[in-house]
Amino acid sequence: FPLLVDPTPASVVRRLDDAFSTLVSDDYFFEKSADCTSSAKGSSAKVPLFGSSALVSFRRATPDSFLLTVSGCTAEQFGWICVKFYEERRKFKGLNHSGLRRATAEHFNSLPPHPGYDAHAPWSVTDADPSMTSSETDLASEASAALVRSLFPDSVLEELSEEGFVVIDDAFSTSPAAANSLTEHLTEAAKRTNQSVSIRTDRVAFLSRSDARSCGLQSEYDMLMAVAPFLNDNVLWTVEKSSHAPVSPGTAARPLTNPRNIQVAEYGEGDFYATHSDNGLDEGGGRRNYRYLTYIYYLNDGWSASDGGALRIRRRSGDFETMEAAAACCDFEDVLPVGGRLLVFDSRLAHEVRPNVNGRGKIRRALTLWATRPEESGARGEVWDEGTEGEDKDEID
Ligand SMILES: O=C(O)CCC(=O)C(=O)O
Ligand SMILES: [Fe+2]
Numbered sequence: 001f002p003l004l005v006d007p008t009p010a011s012v013v014r015r016l017d018d019a020f021s022t023l024v025s026d027d028y029f030f031e032k033s034a035d036c037t038s039s040a041k042g043s044s045a046k047v048p049l050f051g052s053s054a055l056v057s058f059r060r061a062t063p064d065s066f067l068l069t070v071s072g073c074t075a076e077q078f079g080w081i082c083v084k085f086y087e088e089r090r091k092f093k094g095l096n097h098s099g100l101r102r103a104t105a106e107h108f109n110s111l112p113p114h115p116g117y118d119a120h121a122p123w124s125v126t127d128a129d130p131s132m133t134s135s136e137t138d139l140a141s142e143a144s145a146a147l148v149r150s151l152f153p154d155s156v157l158e159e160l161s162e163e164g165f166v167v168i169d170d171a172f173s174t175s176p177a178a179a180n181s182l183t184e185h186l187t188e189a190a191k192r193t194n195q196s197v198s199i200r201t202d203r204v205a206f207l208s209r210s211d212a213r214s215c216g217l218q219s220e221y222d223m224l225m226a227v228a229p230f231l232n233d234n235v236l237w238t239v240e241k242s243s244h245a246p247v248s249p250g251t252a253a254r255p256l257t258n259p260r261n262i263q264v265a266e267y268g269e270g271d272f273y274a275t276h277s278d279n280g281l282d283e284g285g286g287r288r289n290y291r292y293l294t295y296i297y298y299l300n301d302g303w304s305a306s307d308g309g310a311l312r313i314r315r316r317s318g319d320f321e322t323m324e325a326a327a328a329c330c331d332f333e334d335v336l337p338v339g340g341r342l343l344v345f346d347s348r349l350a351h352e353v354r355p356n357v358n359g360r361g362k363i364r365r366a367l368t369l370w371a372t373r374p375e376e377s378g379a380r381g382e383v384w385d386e387g388t389e390g391e392d393k394d395e396i397d
Pocket of ligand 1: 311
């Protein structure tokens, strides 16, 4: 689909070419290789996730238009590549993205969400951070598997299954300097989400393992990634009658899959997130996505009740259609976001982040990962509202 640009000063063309090169060299989704050309006319890259033939190229078609071409992949993979570019669209300021936007919306309206990545046992750092040596990644993989084993004795697994959530204190000790370094990352990468400020006011970014490493948070990243492999091996998974056929790479025996990136969120003074479910019911009675368990690791040294910012979780609130009904019916527990605390809960449960009211400008920070369970979620595609107001306001310079 064509991406139009008008007018086309040489500097804009260069900037767009550079944006494409930077995107494909920085993102695990793409891979530059010998047969991927980069010339005055444009450049291309492979998409190893979708096999050896998937290719994306970004070329100047006419003096005032660019063409993004995707080849060698299935229709579903094409949809995922469109989503990827759409997520990165702000790097291509000045282009008309309506074709890309339409393809992304079509994808979301007709296909299920991304199933996630295989949750190896033990969690293998090598795949996530190929720039490290194999002895470094072996050590990190073993350390995170051992840590998670120690954090999830049977009593914790039982509590999680009975209550739908469990709080694990002193899971890890993170230096305040590492936590503070996230702010710099958030300034660069971060965004307010597309959700309205009446629902949430935090800022989020997604960190790859090398991003996490650059903030000194690689062990925290590994710990979060190692939970799904541990649970896959240590929980007796029951396949319910309603289950869908397994969606690769999830299987009936090893149902949890991992995303590649962890979310970091910052709540400044007054910031909050209203009652929501990370995987609520949609209009058709299915689930909105594949999320099955939410884990949140808090980075806030010396946080106390008077600072606010508790995560208020509603017991047994997974099957309510509206959050108002869940909040009215279900009693809650307030979990303070104290440093080193790991909270694990059923992603269906209603919860909210109470306002940060510490009064001293202290930022509340958390790392979040959602373990996904494709075959059991019942999700069939997210509802994508093409008319989302204000979505693209900042696209044109
Ligand atoms: O930071 C927290 O405690 C929870 C954040 C949350 O609910 C979310 O990001 O979905
Ligand atoms: Fe949430």
